[in-house]
Structures are given as structure tokens and as C-alpha cells.
Amino acid sequence: MENANLVLFAATVLPLICTPGPDMLFVASQAISGGASAGLRSTAGICIGYIVHSTLAAFGVAAIIATSPILFAVLRWLGIGYLSYLAFRLIASSMSAGGTTSLPSRIAANRFWRGFLTAVLNPKGMMIYFAILPQFLTHDESIVLQASLLSAIFIGLCGIGYALLSLAIAAVGSRGNFSDRHRRWIEGIAGGLLLVAAGRLAT
Secondary structure: OOHHHHHHHHHHHHHHHHOOOHHHHHHHHHHHHHHHHHHHHHHHHHHHHHHHHHHHHHOOHHHHHHOOHHHHHHHHHHHHHHHHHHHHHHHHHHOOOOOOOOOOHHHHOOHHHHHHHHHHOOHHHHHHHHHHHHHHOOOOOOHHHHHHHHHHHHHHHHHHHHHHHHHHHHHHOOOOOOOHHHHHHHHHHHHHHHHHHHHHHHO
16 A cells, blocks of 8 residues: 555544544543553553454454444444443442542453453544545455555554553642542542543434
8 A cells, every 4th residue: 555545544543543532531530540550451452452452353253244324323322331331330339438449459460351342332543444444445355455455554652642641640640649539539520421421422
């Protein structure tokens, strides 16, 4: 592929990546509540989730789902329900007094897989592969190789963008000892961000 085409694709998807959506808000919520390491683990999960999207697209499954209103709606509402579940878990934890200064261990231990599911259940990612990526493919080269290269650019930009977001949030916040009041505020804000993400997915 020509370098100009790759640069144009990157310039096209970068604004979509930087626009607050379920993925970005999820990473932000995890970085707020668990610091840079939590945000980076979530980012890794999201990137692996998008590898699943790229694989499905290669086999045409993504196109089938994206062109079926029922299947697409099911995927969309599964994502909304999943983000809402995480949000209410955090909000419920923020409303209960306790001595802990971090998220419950079951939540903290599964940030990678939660990030993975957030990406897999995010129809915006599927639409990028279905509606945008094909516009940059040419018929004079291997479609599979071109799609793989464009997918790698998209996933790489996601990884860099969300990793920088995690580090920035961690740099702004203090990672010292939090009181229970601080812990409740952090979890409440994180839960609120996930509710916003679910709302954006719903609309």
C-alpha cells in the first residue's frame, strides 16, 4: 500500500479514537480508580478485543452482523448492559463505607478482561472495520494483507492513545494513601463515567 493511503487512514480514524466513547471512558474510569497500571491493563484488553474485530472482519462475520439490524442491536444492547453493570457496581461500592482504599479485588483483578469485553461489545469498532476500512483497500494488492496492515494501524493508535490517557490521569491524580471518603468519590466518578459511556452507546 502507498504510504499516503496509510497516513490518510490514520488521519481518518484518529479523531474517532480521540472522541470520548465507551472505550475511552472505560479506560479513564479504570485509571481514575486504579492508577496507570489499571488503565494500561484495560488498554491491553481493548486492543486484544479489536484484534477479534479484525479477525471477524477478515472472515466476513463483522459484515454480516453490521448489515443485520437485529444482530447489531443485540450486540449494542449487550455492550450497554455490560457497561451499566460495571457502573452500578462501582456506584454501589462508592455508597458503602469501608476501610479499603481500592476497588474490590475481583474488579481490580479483571481489568484486562473487562477491557476486552468492552471492545468486543462496542459496535463502533465493528463499524470502523465495516464502513471505513474497506474504503482504503485497493484491488491491485492482497486484500487480507492490506486489511491486516490497516487494522494494525488502528489498534496501534488505540493502544498509544489510551496508554497516554492512562498515564496522564495517573500523573494528575495522587497515588498516595486515600481515605475512605476519597475512595468513595473516586469510585463514584468512575461509575459515572461508565454510565456516560453506556449512554453514548445507547444513543
